[in-house]
Amino acid sequence: MAAETVTPPNPLAKAKAGDGPVSLDPQVLARAEQAVELLSDDFADWAQKDILALRAAVEKGKAGTLPPEDTIATIYKGALELKGQGGAFGYDFVTTIGDLLNRFVEDRTTISKRDFQIIDAHINAMQAVISADIKGSRDETGDQIVDGLRVLTEPRGA
Amino acid sequence: MTATTFNFSQIRVMIIDDNRHMRALLFSIMRALGFREIKEYGDAEAALREIEHFGPDIVLTDWNMEPMDGIELVKRIRNEGAEEVRYVPIVMLTGHSEADRVRAARDAGANEFLAKPVSANSIYSRILRIVEHPRPFIKSDDYFGPDRRRHDEGPPDGMAERREANGGATADDAPELTENEAAELLAG
Numbered sequence: 001m002a003a004e005t006v007t008p009p010n011p012l013a014k015a016k017a018g019d020g021p022v023s024l025d026p027q028v029l030a031r032a033e034q035a036v037e038l039l040s041d042d043f044a045d046w047a048q049k050d051i052l053a054l055r056a057a058v059e060k061g062k063a064g065t066l067p068p069e070d071t072i073a074t075i076y077k078g079a080l081e082l083k084g085q086g087g088a089f090g091y092d093f094v095t096t097i098g099d100l101l102n103r104f105v106e107d108r109t110t111i112s113k114r115d116f117q118i119i120d121a122h123i124n125a126m127q128a129v130i131s132a133d134i135k136g137s138r139d140e141t142g143d144q145i146v147d148g149l150r151v152l153t154e155p156r157g158a
Numbered sequence: 159m160t161a162t163t164f165n166f167s168q169i170r171v172m173i174i175d176d177n178r179h180m181r182a183l184l185f186s187i188m189r190a191l192g193f194r195e196i197k198e199y200g201d202a203e204a205a206l207r208e209i210e211h212f213g214p215d216i217v218l219t220d221w222n223m224e225p226m227d228g229i230e231l232v233k234r235i236r237n238e239g240a241e242e243v244r245y246v247p248i249v250m251l252t253g254h255s256e257a258d259r260v261r262a263a264r265d266a267g268a269n270e271f272l273a274k275p276v277s278a279n280s281i282y283s284r285i286l287r288i289v290e291h292p293r294p295f296i297k298s299d300d301y302f303g304p305d306r307r308r309h310d311e312g313p314p315d316g317m318a319e320r321r322e323a324n325g326g327a328t329a330d331d332a333p334e335l336t337e338n339e340a341a342e343l344l345a346g
Contacts, residue, residue, distance in 0.1 A: 003298040005305070008245035010292040011215035012285070015166045022290070023161035024282075032190035032278030039186055046179045080222055081177050084253040087275030088183055095275055102253075 040089035047082060047094065047130050054078040054123050061111060068110050075105050075119060082126060092137040093129045096146055097122055104153050118152050125149055164289065166192040172214035173198040174205045174231065175251070176223040184218055184251075187278050191285070202226035210240050216288065218281075221252040221263060228252075229266045236267040236302050244302070245295060247288045251276060267303025269293065 054075060061071030079101035086094025101122040108115070125145045128134075134142045171193050175181045181198045188196050197212055199205040202219070203226055209217075217235070221228035228250055236244055250268035252259070263271060270284045293304040 003296055006245075006295045006297060007292075008295055010247075010289070011245075012169060012247065012289045013292075014215075015164050015169050016162060016289055017165065018160040018162040020159040020161045022286070023163050024286075025163070028191060029278060029282060032187050032282065035186040035190040036183065036278055039183055043179075077222065077224075080253040081180075084251075084274030084276075085177075085179055085183070088277065089275075098253075 043089035044130050072105050090135040093142040094126050097125050167194045169215045170195040172217045175220040202231040209243050217248045232266040232268050249284050269304045
């Protein structure tokens, strides 16, 4: 079948009024940003639970009670969630560390003892950022933590 | 000519994310932006069961969910949904940023992409883009969804060059994505 172009009605068009230049109400955006700010007070507790779940998966992986592929999938998903939430609530370093952990585990099929140590270091680092309430993307301690992790995850001999 | 303003109070939103913290975040942002008819779902299957009944005007969905992920959800809405819902605008939220993953989301039929972590501003801008720049849909043997060529917007340079090079492209030609173009899509 040849490609056919269809122009469906836009269901969001009913939200629009006027035909001139777009006028955004800055108060609307400010209100939304304030709503996020209010939720960010809860993020430390949420993240704590996610970190505990990550640790539990790692311990099962170490003990051999969770198969390596399931351990890796659980760690990847947990790190992805923390990566996705951290920066939204102002914890940019949690996002950075979550991303590093994702990259570290994503192509693995097995986890060595050293790999587990590196995974633990990432989890400890996220814990440290939250415990110390390090917010934003500029912080000397945060930079040191991330630099330390990067050294750990660089290929040996590089 | 009067200034264009937006009132989202009559717009029905479906939020799908298996992480309740992300759902809380998205719900709060949408509510603060003026949306009043918001339904949230912790799994894609539940959302699929209710989508025809609820009839959303826009869907925000996470990618990385279990057991059904966001890609599968989008494909099923586009290919198996009733006529009233298969054209619904879909914004795919993702923590992934690799070009092949973004390409997979685009080829499933998502309208817009949003890289996590999200912000009120990034969500607002995606929604306004859908309001202001709706894209036609393409029906072909192997694709049903929004036109994957973003020719109706002020484009990032890479895409503009690609479009010029693809001057004779047919309607269902979907350009490959470079890493930079994937980043542009995610950044909006």
